[in-house]
Amino acid sequence: MGDNKREMKLGAFFMIPGHHVASWRHPESAAEQVQQFDLYKRLAETAEKGKFDMIFFADGYAVNDHHESTIEQTVTVRPDPLTLLSAISAVTNKVGLTATVSTTYNEPFHVARKFASLDHLSGGRAAWNVVTSSRDAEAQNFNKSKHPEHESRYERAEEFVDVVRKLWDSWEDDALQINRTTGRFADPSKVHEVNHKGKFFSVRGPLNVSRPIQGHPVIIQAGSSEAGRELAAKTAEVIFTAWQTLEEAQAFYQDIKTRLVKYGRSKDELKIMPGVFPIIGRTEEEASNKQQLLRELIPEKSGVALLSALISFDLSAFPVDGPLPDLPNIKNINGGKSRFKLLKDLAEREQLTIRQLYQQIAGARGHREIKGTPVQIADQLQEWFENGAADGFNIMPPYLPGGLEDFVELVIPELQKRGLFRKEYTGNTLREHLGLNRPTSTLLVNTKVGKLS
Amino acid sequence: MGDNKREMKLGAFFMIPGHHVASWRHPESAAEQVQQFDLYKRLAETAEKGKFDMIFFADGYAVNDHHESTIEQTVTVRPDPLTLLSAISAVTNKVGLTATVSTTYNEPFHVARKFASLDHLSGGRAAWNVVTSSRDAEAQNFNKSKHPEHESRYERAEEFVDVVRKLWDSWEDDALQINRTTGRFADPSKVHEVNHKGKFFSVRGPLNVSRPIQGHPVIIQAGSSEAGRELAAKTAEVIFTAWQTLEEAQAFYQDIKTRLVKYGRSKDELKIMPGVFPIIGRTEEEASNKQQLLRELIPEKSGVALLSALISFDLSAFPVDGPLPDLPNIKNINGGKSRFKLLKDLAEREQLTIRQLYQQIAGARGHREIKGTPVQIADQLQEWFENGAADGFNIMPPYLPGGLEDFVELVIPELQKRGLFRKEYTGNTLREHLGLNRPTSTLLVNTKVGKLS
Numbered sequence: 001m002g003d004n005k006r007e008m009k010l011g012a013f014f015m016i017p018g019h020h021v022a023s024w025r026h027p028e029s030a031a032e033q034v035q036q037f038d039l040y041k042r043l044a045e046t047a048e049k050g051k052f053d054m055i056f057f058a059d060g061y062a063v064n065d066h067h068e069s070t071i072e073q074t075v076t077v078r079p080d081p082l083t084l085l086s087a088i089s090a091v092t093n094k095v096g097l098t099a100t101v102s103t104t105y106n107e108p109f110h111v112a113r114k115f116a117s118l119d120h121l122s123g124g125r126a127a128w129n130v131v132t133s134s135r136d137a138e139a140q141n142f143n144k145s146k147h148p149e150h151e152s153r154y155e156r157a158e159e160f161v162d163v164v165r166k167l168w169d170s171w172e173d174d175a176l177q178i179n180r181t182t183g184r185f186a187d188p189s190k191v192h193e194v195n196h197k198g199k200f201f202s203v204r205g206p207l208n209v210s211r212p213i214q215g216h217p218v219i220i221q222a223g224s225s226e227a228g229r230e231l232a233a234k235t236a237e238v239i240f241t242a243w244q245t246l247e248e249a250q251a252f253y254q255d256i257k258t259r260l261v262k263y264g265r266s267k268d269e270l271k272i273m274p275g276v277f278p279i280i281g282r283t284e285e286e287a288s289n290k291q292q293l294l295r296e297l298i299p300e301k302s303g304v305a306l307l308s309a310l311i312s313f314d315l316s317a318f319p320v321d322g323p324l325p326d327l328p329n330i331k332n333i334n335g336g337k338s339r340f341k342l343l344k345d346l347a348e349r350e351q352l353t354i355r356q357l358y359q360q361i362a363g364a365r366g367h368r369e370i371k372g373t374p375v376q377i378a379d380q381l382q383e384w385f386e387n388g389a390a391d392g393f394n395i396m397p398p399y400l401p402g403g404l405e406d407f408v409e410l411v412i413p414e415l416q417k418r419g420l421f422r423k424e425y426t427g428n429t430l431r432e433h434l435g436l437n438r439p440t441s442t443l444l445v446n447t448k449v450g451k452l453s
Numbered sequence: 454m455g456d457n458k459r460e461m462k463l464g465a466f467f468m469i470p471g472h473h474v475a476s477w478r479h480p481e482s483a484a485e486q487v488q489q490f491d492l493y494k495r496l497a498e499t500a501e502k503g504k505f506d507m508i509f510f511a512d513g514y515a516v517n518d519h520h521e522s523t524i525e526q527t528v529t530v531r532p533d534p535l536t537l538l539s540a541i542s543a544v545t546n547k548v549g550l551t552a553t554v555s556t557t558y559n560e561p562f563h564v565a566r567k568f569a570s571l572d573h574l575s576g577g578r579a580a581w582n583v584v585t586s587s588r589d590a591e592a593q594n595f596n597k598s599k600h601p602e603h604e605s606r607y608e609r610a611e612e613f614v615d616v617v618r619k620l621w622d623s624w625e626d627d628a629l630q631i632n633r634t635t636g637r638f639a640d641p642s643k644v645h646e647v648n649h650k651g652k653f654f655s656v657r658g659p660l661n662v663s664r665p666i667q668g669h670p671v672i673i674q675a676g677s678s679e680a681g682r683e684l685a686a687k688t689a690e691v692i693f694t695a696w697q698t699l700e701e702a703q704a705f706y707q708d709i710k711t712r713l714v715k716y717g718r719s720k721d722e723l724k725i726m727p728g729v730f731p732i733i734g735r736t737e738e739e740a741s742n743k744q745q746l747l748r749e750l751i752p753e754k755s756g757v758a759l760l761s762a763l764i765s766f767d768l769s770a771f772p773v774d775g776p777l778p779d780l781p782n783i784k785n786i787n788g789g790k791s792r793f794k795l796l797k798d799l800a801e802r803e804q805l806t807i808r809q810l811y812q813q814i815a816g817a818r819g820h821r822e823i824k825g826t827p828v829q830i831a832d833q834l835q836e837w838f839e840n841g842a843a844d845g846f847n848i849m850p851p852y853l854p855g856g857l858e859d860f861v862e863l864v865i866p867e868l869q870k871r872g873l874f875r876k877e878y879t880g881n882t883l884r885e886h887l888g889l890n891r892p893t894s895t896l897l898v899n900t901k902v903g904k905l906s
Contacts, residue, residue, distance in 0.1 A: 025633045032631055035573040035663065037543060061562060063644070063661045071641040077624075077663050079570035080563075086539035087574050090490065105560070109514060109594040110533075117532035120488040121540050140657035141562040171530075178485055180478045183752045188524040191516070204593035208516045210488065210530050299636045 008385055008421050009271050009392025009434055011098065011240075012047040013056045016078060018399035019277055020363040021306050022297035024075050029399040035079055037087055042401050044088040047095050050408035051422050053433040054096030054127060055088070056220075056240070056394055057081035061105055062137035064309060067316060069301035082114050089122035096430030098127040098220060103160035104153050105133060105142045108201055111160075112167035115217045116209040124213035124429030128164075129220040129240065132157050134312075134336050150337065154227040159198045161219065161235050166194040168216050169441040170206030192443055214431050215438040224252065224338035233259035237436050238271045240394055242339065242367045244346060249274060249389035271391040271434055274384070275367030278377050279398060280406045287371045294398055295359045303358035310366060311340050320355045323347070339366050363398055374410040381411075382420060461838055461874050462724050462845025462887055464551065464693075465500040466509045469531060471852030472730055473816040474759050475750035477528050482852040488532055490540055495854050497541040500548050503861035504875050506886040507549030507580060508541070509673075509693070509847055510534035514558055515590035517762060520769060522754035535567050542575035549883030551580040551673060556613035557606050558586060558595045561654055564613075565620035568670045569662040577666035577882030581617075582673040582693065585610050587765075587789050603790065607680040612651045614672065614688050619647040621669050622894040623659030645896055667884050668891040677705065677791035686712035690889050691724045693847055695792065695820045697799060702727060702842035724844040724887055727837070728820035731830050732851060733859045740824045747851055748812045756811035763819060764793050773808045776800070792819050816851055827863040834864075835873060 013019070016039070017029040024031035033039035047055045063076045070076060081099035089097055097118065101111055111128070119126040132153035133139075139147040148156075175190035194205035221228070221236035232239050233256060243249035257267045279294075281287030300320060308315045312333050318325050324347045333340045343366060347357050363369055370380040384390045397403025415421035431438055466472070469492070470482040477484035486492035500508045516529045523529060534552035542550055550571065554564055564581070572579040585606035586592075592600040601609070628643035647658035674681070674689035685692050686709060696702035710720045732747075734740030753773060761768045765786050771778050777800045786793045796819060800810050816822055823833040837843045850856025868874035884891055 024631070024638055025636060027633070031633070031638070035570075037574040037576075040574075041543070060661070061566075062657075063659050065644075065659075068641045071639050071644050073636050073638060075638055077629075077639075077661055079573060079662060080567050082536065083539045083567055083570040083574065086536045087543040090494070090540040090543035106563070107558070107595055110559070113514075114533050114536055117488075117536040120532060121490045121493075121536065123490075137657070140655075142560055143655045176530075178477070180480070180484070183478060183526050183750075185477055185484070185526060185528055186524050188521045191518075191524050202593075202596045204515075204590070206516050206518075208513070208530055209532060297636075 008381065008415065009053045009273055010421065011054045011056045011273060011392070011394040012043070012052045012404060013058070013275060013394040013396045014043060014400065015058060015396070016075065016400060018403060019365065019396035020294045020398040021074055021302060021365075022294055022299075022362065023399040025297040026294065026399040028402040030401060031075070034075055034077060039401065040084055040088055041091050043404060044092050044095060046401060046404050046408055048092050050412045051425060052095055053392070054098050054430055056098040056129065057084060057100060059100035059102075060135070060138065061102065061133065062135060062141055065137065067301065067305040067308075069299065070305045073299045073302035074306070082118065086118055086121065089118065089125065093123075094425045094428065095125065096127055096218070096433060097122055097125045098129055098218075100129040100131055102131050102133040103157040104148060105138060108160050108163035108203055109167065109207070112164040112207055113209050116168060116207060116212045119212035119214055119217050120209065124431070126212070126214070127218035127220055127238070127430055129222065130157060130161060130236070131222060150225070151227065154223070154231055156200045158231055158235065159200050163194070163196050163198070163201050163203050165216055165442050166196055167203070167205050167207040168212055169443040170194055171210040172441060173211050173215075176210055194443070211441070214429050215440070218430050218434065218436060228338070229256060229259060232256065232270070233265075234263050236270055238273055238434065241272065241274050242342060243274050243389070244342065244368055246384060246387065246389055249384060250387065253389050268435065269437070271436070273392045273394050274390050275364070275396055276381065276393045277364035277367050277369045277396045277398065278403075278407060278411070279363070279369070279371040280377055280403075280410055281373060282410070284372055284376070287373065290398070291371055294363060298359065298362050300355070303362055304354065306362055306365070307343070307354065307358040310336070310361065311343050312336060315354055318354060321353050323353060324357065342366050364396065367396060374414045377411050378414040378418065378420075381415070382418065385420065461834065461868065462506045462726055463874065464507045464509045464726060464845070464847040465496070465505045465857060466511070466728060466847040466849045467496065467853065468511060468849070469528065469853060471856060472818065472849035473747045473851040474527055474755060474818075475747055475752075475815065476852040478750040479747065479852040481855040483854060484528070487528055487530060492854065493537055493541055494544050496857060497545050497548060499854060499857050499861055501545050503865045504878060505548055506845070507551050507883055509551040509582065510537060510553060512553035512555075513588070513591065514555065514586065515588060515594055518590065520754065520758040522752065523758045526752045526755035527759070535571065538579075539571055539574065542571065542578065546576075547878045547881065548578065549580055549671070549886060550575055550578045551582055551671075553582040553584055555584050555586040556610040557601060558591060561613050561616035561656055562620065562660070565617040565660055566662055569621055569660060569665045572665035572667055572670050573662065577884070579665070579667070580671035580673055580691070580883055582675065583610060583614060583689070584675060603678070604680065607676070607684055609653045611684055611688065612653050616647070616649050616651070616654050616656050618669055618895055619649055620656070620658055620660040621665055622896040623647050624663040625894060626664050626668075629663055647896070664894070667882050668893070671883050671887065671889060681791070682709060682712060685709065685723070686718070687716050689723055691726055691887065694725065694727050695795060696727050696842075697795065697821055699837060699840065699842055702837060703840065706842050721888065722890070724889070726845045726847050727843050728817070728849055729834065729846045730817035730820050730822045730849045730851065731856075731860060731864070732816070732822065732824040733830055733856075733863055734826060735863070737825055737829070740826065743851070744824055747816060751812065751815050753808070756815055757807065759815055759818070760796070760807065760811040763789065763814065764796050765789060768807055771807060774806050776806060777810065795819055817849065820849060827867045830864050831867040831871065831873075834868070835871065838873065
């Protein structure tokens with residue numbers, strides 16, 4: 001079934017030194033290099049060798065210090081993703097570069113400029129994963145005591161993205177003339193103030209970087225709550241999402257593609273790419289052993305702390321071999337609402353203790369865990385891809401660089417053999433890889449925007 | 454005279470595609486590449502070949518659009534400097550990487566993290582040029598109508614730098630343990646909240662990047678007003694400054710080195726590096742022709758606009774071949790006070806018309822212009838260096854990449870021959886190049902800072 005020409009989109013999603021909370025203890029992880037460029041260079045080159053659409057860095061603006069054990073037993077340092085991706089852009093040619101940046105604790109002018117700069121310097125490979133942050137600890141690094149409420153964060157996010165897009169469009173595509181003879185560097189009639197005045201932002205523009213190579217860097221979004229779905233349907237071009245079962249993923253896929261219509265968008269304008277945590281073995285036994293080793297490496301305290309953080313509820317006072325206690329109503333959860341529901345449902349469905357639950361999720365952190373031989377891994381990806389659950393996947397290697405190298409060496413060839421994934425890049429920009437159109441300027445449509453006097 | 458072992462510090466200071474306002478019209482400038490990585494890579498490699506201490510990017514947060522002619526006739530786009538320097542870090546090994554970032558329109562947590570990230574990824578080569586911005590047009594891109602007053606900007610800047618340093622120190626040097634066997638990634642007793650609460654900022658910390666390789670990235674500062682001098686004497690490790698005459702530069706040098714004592718600092722802890730705009734010819738005639746060509750390339754309107762911007766006063770209504778009109782009292786100038794005084798004094802001293810003044814300053818923009826053969830250029834640098842006016846210089850090539858390549862091929866060997874400049878890098882970090890000590894942690898001294906509970 002499916003269109004012969006339809007190919008998966010693949011992102012390499014990096015937590016460092018691996019998606020599994022105990023990855024740094026794995027004998028083959030690069031735990032000593034979590035802040036060194038050599039590791040990132042190797043990862044990027046491997047992803048490009050595997051013809052990935054993009055590499056993708058998560059982010060947050062605070063140390064995870066819910067519990068002392070988190071700082072002690074897990075990796076709580078991570079370089080700024082835009083800084084990382086700029087450096088990576090210099091040693092790669094094709095792979096897309098996705099940075100997570102929050103709209104809650106940033107300014108649209110800076111965000112527009114940094115992504116526009118990266119897009120120019122990388123030859124059109126930048127993407128922005130738009131998040132709204134989730135924790136009071138982040139607020140407290142930015143002059144606030146509490147993280148703003150879910151609804152107001154999403155309202156701000158929508159206006160933020162709107163302003164950023166206007167700034168990207170403040171120079172028309174052909175504004176730069178660079179005519180030495182006439183002394184005309186730019187055509188001022190093609191450079192526009194944006195004069196945005198909204199509830200959260202007042203921004204004059206124009207940006208001091210010309211229109212990005214991609215028109216707009218690709219907009220990615222991860223929220224799967226009601227507000228998150230609406231924002232995505234309105235503004236996103238890729239959704240990064242977390243589902244455990246085919247049925248849930250299909251329902252989400254259907255829901256989002258339907259919502260697009262409301263905003264006058266076609267189904268192809270938004271790619272849905274769930275996260276997948278693959279444990280790959282040359283045999284089933286090798287895969288199971290890898291899984292078991294990683295589970296055993298999780299110190300109990302940091303397992304409980306991770307689970308507590310994921311559900312925004314402190315479990316440290318409850319018996320680790322007992323069931324989840326009664327949890328608060330989801331309405332009172334501020335940040336990661338969909339993750340909260342997913343884990344609560346999983347524990348109920350499979351009757352898990354706290355320990356069993358953290359062992360299950362300490363790798364995938366709520367995303368789908370798939371395990372097996374390369375053929376079995378490919379089967380599981382293909383099933384979702386061909387049954388209306390995904391346009392592609394964000395691959396979350398358990399430990400790095402080995403987990404990524406296994407995927408590239410063992411699984412990618414299997415996907416290519418089945419005609420499910422590209423053998424060579426056919427374009428240069430991330431939009432070309434993802435099959436997304438280069439957007440026309442929002443300013444040319446909106447005649448209310450002023451011109452420079 | 455002078456100590457035999459004392460060597461100049463040299464920065465390559467980049468406006469793109471050259472410091473001269475008409476550089477982009479020069480037949481050998483890379484005007485078409487102002488947003489392309491290839492140009493920056495070439496510049497950085499050339500600077501490293503020349504054994505420069507650092508490359509240095511200015512910055513601003515608005516298009517220069519005082520006049521339509523500025524957008525039309527000058528280069529008003531420039532990539533974000535941190536994005537640029539991260540990319541450059543990946544293709545260089547030794548040269549220092551200095552980015553200008555304003556304290557008026559940023560948050561300390563982001564700034565601390567970005568520079569800490571760059572410092573780790575580059576192996577200890579990051580420096581921050583601290584500025585407070587200068588224009589209403591920048592304010593208007595960040596939800597404000599007016600640029601804040603000089604005094605309050607400097608007050609904010611001082612607190613900002615203080616918070617950034619605390620965040621850099623929030624992880625002790627040996628906080629990372631990375632012991633796979635015990636499961637201890639970090640020692641939580643060596644990771645500290647900063648709990649800063651001041652007039653402008655409230656920041657909890659710790660940072661989510663460990664202590665930078667250099668301890669602190671190098672702090673550079675450019676203000677030469679009274680408030681700027683005090684801030685520099687208290688916090689800076691390099692001063693980037695603008696002087697036209699030996700006497701002025703000596704007086705400034707003496708003044709700053711004396712102020713250091715008040716803050717318990719030694720004279721070696723702060724390097725004074727004035728900007729220098731060199732026009733280099735293999736013969737005097739070639740140098741004069743180069744100067745004349747650049748002057749002729751300046752369109753009249755953009756010359757007047759540049760001068761207006763530099764003195765924060767609109768000159769477009771006055772006859773271009775007449776004298777400067779009566780200017781406002783310096784007290785009413787908000788931003789670039791010392792530049793205002795310097796240009797006013799220059800016009801009076803040399804009895805210049807508006808056109809003559811803009812032609813004189815359109816290259817150096819208020820910095821010292823030196824012209825001549827490599828020997829003459831070296832003489833002029835040596836004179837200031839050996840007579841208490843400078844510890845080194847920020848070299849501002851008129852057009853790029855040619856102006857930098859001339860300096861590296863023609864002037865650097867002359868300086869090396871005289872024993873005034875290094876022939877090889879002897880260290881790896883920017884601090885090592887500059888002869889600056891690695892700072893001890895501010896937090897270890899300040900016992901009031903809380904530990905994590």
